[in-house]
Amino acid sequence: MTDPSDTGGTPLEHAALVDRISADSLTTRRDYLRIVATVSGGLAVGSTVVAAGVLPRHGDGTATPLRIADRIGRGQAVSFSYPGEDDRAIAARLSDGTLVGWSTICTHLACGVVRRPDHGRDGDLYCPCHEGEFDIRTGEVTAGPPPRPLPRVLLVEDARGAVWAVGTARSGEDPQAGLCRGLRERDPDLADRIGCDS
Template identity: 65%
Template sequence: MSLTEQPEAEPAAEAAQEHLRDRISADSLTTRRDYLRIVATVSGGLALGGVGVAAGILHRHGDSENLPETRKVADQLLPGQSVAFRFPGDEDRAVAVRLVDGTLVGYSAVCTHLACAVLWRADRGPEGELYCPCHEGVFDARTGEVAAGPPPRPLPRIFLTEQLDGSIWAVATARSGEPAKDALCRQFADARPDMTERLGCPGATPAPVNGQT
């Protein structure tokens, strides 16, 4: 045998290599199978969530007829900033945004397509956007209306107030596309007759003046 000739592989070494090849292909099969199962589970969950929402089985943002408990959202929110919070219930994802011109807006952060989480992207467009990464859904930051992608309805609105100390509070919600006055009249009806009168809600009774009934 010359110095450049390779020795023939020993039978034992060949068997070991064969075994290793089998292990590698078995592992990659397992990994692929697991991956597909995870994807199917996630996709199935999303699809079920969408069907559940469409069929009215699952809770939808703003479904409550009653005035929710007021909740503090942030100590302060500067232009271009956002904060995630839960409202009206502990399971209801929501987002508050201070637009660059100072306007404060709040929305449900549950996409109206298949209920994925909606994210705030400050660096998109002149005033940012609300974005759903599941299927590239985009919502207008100022109105909550659908700007792109498959979502069928605007994001439900959350009504926010700002106190003198700069703190921000969530006070009420609207259903997707529901006019603000209708939403507030619906929720203030029993709890805040003074507010329903000020808003001019249908059926509002005048509040008593100077203790008169």
């Protein structure tokens, strides 16, 4: 019977083999600690940048009004870009005639949000990346990991039924405050005339 640990060589050859296997290890403890430190540092810097507001987020830009549709019927929705060309958004007319507008950039990891008209009375907004769900009426998170509601796109309808995007409000921000913030940056005199607070 042979010893299973016997490699067929001398003890010196066996020790050399063990040393070579150890040297060929993909990640040493020192390498592992270096990787952990680098990733931790990157997360700390990234968190600081996001918290400081360095990165733009939907609802921060000022944009001129944009005509997005000649008409939106009950149960219909229109996708568009606003306030910038990279800011994806949706306008929808709900079953009771209410007109709503939302950013379609998920507040979790910025994946694209889509409308699911077959979920509930008016449908919902859904992020397929991590299964986040938002109430189409309020923009509030109803399921999944998103940390805050969708930013609102402020819509108005003119006398002919055309729908216009006129501003944005940040996640959870009152629409009036969002409109006044954008208007104060574009036209301070008009903001004062309509009663926007400083």
